[in-house]
Amino acid sequence: MTTVSRLDAQRLRASVGELAELLIDTVDGGASIGFLAPLERETAVAWWEERVDAVSAGRLAVWVAHTADRILGTVSLVFPDKPNSRHRAELVKLMVHRDGRGQGLGRGLLTTAEHAAVTAGITLLHLDTETDSPAESLYRSAGWTRLGAIPDYAATPSGELRPTTIFYKRVGATVLGS
Template identity: 75%
Template sequence: MTDARATRLDAARLLDRVEELADLLIDTVDGGASVGFLAPLDRADAVAWWRERAQGVAAGRLAVWAAEEADRVLGTVSLAFADKPNSRHRAELVKLMVHRDARGKGLGRALLTLAEEAAAAAGVTLLHLDTETDSPAEHLYRATGWTGAGVIPDYAASPSGVLRPTTLYYKHIAVG
């Protein structure tokens, strides 16, 4: 595993690291991961996207962790908390990203575990996510006990613009 250390970012720290976070997002998209953007991702758009996340972090609707090594962001994971009274027991796992240079060293698994443990500490008992079907990310989720709930064909375009299916996953989290 890499020596990267993951920490939860408050809004100010997120804004301090916005350039490095943008680098990670650009690398992730350039590497073919379907995280909501088309390639090539413009740097200004990547920076703006991360800046917008700071509002959700400040409001407590979003938790973001960054794995850093030698002043470089190598990975992130986020939890988007539900805002309706009947859904406060669940959260969405979003934007699990690992830089191509750090893949295959256990960082993705470590970030996923960190998010699951933080969810449990926050009283969240159900996590859900969506990911591109047959992607490396999907293999990670299956290997770590996530349950597939179904596939939606042509759900999102890959970074190259090709429509791809998406698999929905969930995982029950033990609290306490």
């Protein structure tokens, strides 16, 4: 059975090794999520360790989809710190291990992050993803709106420059005139 749980800073620190393995698998699988292949374990571990302070400070929320013995996926929300942008958040690093794909984990993680955003008072979410990637169809089917694409925005793990599509989604109650 797979469960989705939010990680506090202590649990994130304890999960860094597993999350590093998930990140490596995602990059090895060809996903353009900010890293080039081959991704070394030390780099992946360091990247996750750098997130612990942001979770502690409340600037980042991280969820994992896991079984009793393994993390199979993750998603995060980044909360801006500027007074005029506290109504929005960025959805980042939605990853599902290749062994866990096709089981609805990506959609479950996405839904969890959306519901948590509403609970936190967020009314607008945004994200970017590689154009024509499998993630694009997930976001479209989940009600996200495609804003447009930026050419040559990011490199794939193999180094090929690819366009990135920007999506947004209104969630919760939008406050007008505030």
